[in-house]
Amino acid sequence: MDPVRALRLIAFHLERTGAPGYRVRAFRRAAEIATATGPDELRRRAEAGTLTQLESIGPTTAGVIAEALAGRDPAYLVELTERDAPELVGGHELRSALRGDCHTHSDWSDGGSPIEEMATAAAALGHEWIALTDHSPRLTVANGLSAARLRRQLDVVAEVNERIAPFRVLRGIEVDILADGRLDQDEELLAQLDVVVASVHSLLRMPEREMTERLLAAVANPHVDVLGHCTGRIVVGRGRPESQFDAKEVFTACAEYGVAVEINSRPERLDPPRRLLRLAVDLGCDFAIDSDAHAPGQLAWLGYGCQRAEECGVTSDRVINTRGANDLLTRSRR
Structure with missing residues (x-):
């Protein structure tokens, strides 16, 4: 899982379920910072535990990035995806x-x-x-x-x-x-x-x-x-x-x-x-x-x-x- 994609997907599901705009913007901003930082620097910081020293990266977004870099689907993304499954019976x-x-x-x-x-x-x-x-x-x-x-x-x-x-x-x-x-x-x-x-x-x-x-x-x-x-x-x-x-x-x-x-x-x-x-x-x-x-x-x-x-x-x-x-x-x- 690419960490930038994970952050954007979380923003997508938050938006779809009507979450407050500031939460959506937080994940989109984190995705922008992660893109600008680059995968090598993200990985170095994840290993050193210093992701939160990046601008706009807090504990939650840092956790998402770290899990994605470790090859796992971030737990928060999995939770949101399951919660956001549309209740459709047709179409x-x-x-x-x-x-x-x-x-x-x-x-x-x-x-x-x-x-x-x-x-x-x-x-x-x-x-x-x-x-x-x-x-x-x-x-x-x-x-x-x-x-x-x-x-x-x-x-x-x-x-x-x-x-x-x-x-x-x-x-x-x-x-x-x-x-x-x-x-x-x-x-x-x-x-x-x-x-x-x-x-x-x-x-x-x-x-x-x-x-x-x-x-x-x-x-x-x-x-x-x-x-x-x-x-x-x-x-x-x-x-x-x-x-x-x-x-x-x-x-x-x-x-x-x-x-x-x-x-x-x-x-x-x-x-x-x-x-x-x-x-x-x-x-x-x-x-x-x-x-x-x-x-x-x-x-x-x-x-x-x-x-x-x-x-x-x-x-x-x-x-x-x-x-x-x-x-x-x-x-x-x-």
Whole structure:
């Protein structure tokens, strides 16, 4: 077991199980220090018992490094892995068919990790690609990307792709659907992107007819590939009710325009609810089973979406992220 990988895996599992951010950051920082120190110096310090003299290396992270260098799976990692085993009763076939994730966030907006960290974690899960879909400018609470910042991000994505090939980060955005159905980003810039997820984040309780027209306008936009978390509901804590709209009308438009309905895998969303998911199946929609991950550990939430998709009759041929990146891009440029 490589000690750096062990530290990163621990951070991954802590994140997935909702551990406090400072604990996750402690293991990620320790992984950075271990990388900079190098294996020979780490081994020398482990033998001398001086690992904790390194910056940001405490007794727990030092123990993980020492166990890994000794050829053992660190006990803390084993414990976390066993505790973090997802309680899924189905969806395994769909999960194994997924080759990428159409909805992820980085620290450019409200995510917690750099682009390359997200990509590395996705590759470790067996993905071939992810779409980077940080927020658009009007979502200021999420540090949404202005057109200028998005253009800079596209340059960074190109650099990352050179380093991590053949894994691929697709250029994308989660663009806000404004109250009148327009999209919150320059149209010419949206045309340059590989994946556009369009979602409602404001005025979630507008009247049903107005919300229906709002979603229909977004779905009809030729740049939109995925309709994100369509009801906006939250199912944990105090929760948030579903937005009201004519689902038959909206999903019929999705099928007509080739816009995939997102099956959002975040445990607090699980959107759309099963009755609407079954309706979308009956109306001939395609789907994107997405993690909506804001941190590397959350990329593994896809299983929750796969389980619900299987329960509602979604087959792999109707899930766009079962495709390779090139096939997906061919579809998105319909």
